Amino acid sequence: MPYGTIRKQMIPLQAEFEDMDDETRVQYEGFRPGMYVRLEIPALPCEFVTNFDPHYPIILGGLGASEGNIGYLQMRLKKHRWYNRILKTRDPLILSLGWRRFQTMPLYHIEDHNGRHRLLKYTPEHMHCGASIWGPITPQGTGFLAVQSVAGTQANFRIAATGVVLDLDKSVTIVKKLKLTGYPYKIFKNTCFIQGMFNTVLEVAKFEGASIRTVSGLKGQxxxxxxxxxxxxxxxxxxxxxxxxxxxxxxxxxxxxxQLYNPVTSLLMPVGQKDAWTGMRTVGQLKHDLGIKNKPNKDSLYKPVVRQKRHFNPLHIPKTLQKALPFKSKPKNQEAKGKTPLDLRRPAVIREPHERKVAALLTALGTVYNHKNKKAQAEQHMKHKDFLKQKEKEEVVKQKRLKEERKKIYRAMGQKEKKKLKSSLKGASKDN
Structure with missing residues (x-):
């Protein structure tokens, strides 16, 4: 509405209420701009009055009936692009939300494709993420900004994060990954007894039917x-x-x-110290102030790998399989190295001269017999070869003779078929 129109409407109102005193006039049209108002605030901390500084501006605001409660808030948050660090989960953060400034410990999370809200250790660099806090109930859609500290004047001061309130209940369940390890102590084919993963029977009962895996890639249950x-x-x-x-x-x-809700009480501090409010410090600030250095995790240090020598059972080949193997691959019954052969472990036998002659004669006779036997086998082998050749020739002649006989039979059958066909043709011509 133009300013001139508003002024025209105000002229008759001013003329109407001109003769009334201020108390009666306020009841009709309210407090006019420029009037002094006195407010009475009950239950105010005494430090506010004691340390009051008129040069420090105070803004008064009002809250709804439901905004005095404390509960869980679900928010969407993004690290500010000019803030030079990423924010860590569980690190205290000061939020300016609605009419309040307070310190809280947010949990950052992100929603996976399957609807699971996975806990994040740090905020993403250039992306929104979810944040859950314990704080005052604020209407949905309310924006907020976050800073890491409000103490002192900093040359490199930057807003840490910005975001908006999404939900006001504890419907979101934030989860983090848990990896339990165990070791087998008894193995029966595909069944295995495992220990070291749980401590009680009740814990095992909670995970019955869960999928497990081994480092080598075997899946189990x-x-x-x-x-x-x-x-x-x-x-x-x-x-x-x-x-x-x-x-x-x-x-x-x-x-x-x-459940941390720590209001920023800088207005209750003495004059000149209102910008010295620190609140809860982060773990990094505490370690810096106390001179504590991070000790490396022993499992993360590099150390020489010492592997135990594995002892394998000797290879056992079944007798049925040994028969099918070639001779060079068959296991030989050799004595272990360093042991005396079996024939040298027998008692020595010293023969008499007569026994030596008998043994020499038997050896000579055996040699002659073996020679004759080999010669007879060779002759028998040659005869068998000749017999097979003769048999092959006879077979060729036999097959040739059978072929000729089959030809004669097929020729006679063909002539019979021709005669039958001719006679059938003649009978058909006579009928016509």
Whole structure:
């Protein structure tokens, strides 16, 4: 509405209320611009009055009836592009949300494609993420900004993050990845007994039917808990597992949002110290102030790899398979190296002169017999070869004779068929 129109409307109102006193006039048209107003605020901290500084501006605002409660807030947050660090989960952050400034510990998370809200250790660099906090109930769609600290004047001051309130309940369950490991202590074909992953039978019962895997890539499933030792269970795999395998279970563990709501009480501090409010410090600031250095994780340090020598059982080849092997691949019954051969371990026999002659004669006779036997076998082999050649020739002649006979038979059958065809043709011509 133009300013001139508003002024024209105000002229009759001013003329109407001109003769009334201010108290009566306020009841009709309210407080006019430029009037002094006195406010009475109950239950105000005494430090506010004691340390009041008239040079420090104070803004008064009002809250709805439901905005005085504290609860869980789901927010969408993004790290500011000019802030030079990423924000860490569980690090205290100061939010300016609605009429309030307070410090809280947000949990950052991101929604996966399957609807799971996965906990993030740090905020993404150039992307929005979810944040869950414990704070005052604020209407949905309310924007906010976050800073890391409000103490002192900083030359490189930057806003840490900005975002908006999405939801006001605890419907979002934030989970983080949990990896449990165990070791087999008994193996029966595809069944395996595993220990070290759980501590009680109740823990095993919660994970019955869960999928597990070994480092070598075998997939398996948790079946049932064992009585002893506590926490051990029976599992089945798609193939036989090894005693050197490490079995691990991937699961998701729900994370609770820290219930920290710390209002910024800088107005209650003495004059000249209103910008010295620090609140809760981050873990990094505490370590810096106390001179504590991060100790490296022992599992992350490089160290020489010491592997135990593996002892394999000797190869056992079944007798049925040994028969099919070639001679060079068959296992030889050789004595172990360094041992005395079996013939040298027998007692020595010293023969008499007569026994020597008899043994020499028997050896000579055996040699002659073997020679004759070999000669007879060779002659028999040659005769058999000649016999096979003769048999082959006879077979060729026999096949040739059978072929000629078959030709004669087929020729006679063909002539008979021709005669039958001619006679049938003649009978058909006579009928016509």
């Amino acid at each position: 948790i079946k049932k808990a064992l009585r002893t030792p506590p926490g051990a269970f029976r599992a089945t795999f798609e193939d036989r597992a090894l005693m050197s395998d490490i079995v691990f279970l991937r699961s998701w563990y729900p994370v609770s949002v820290p």
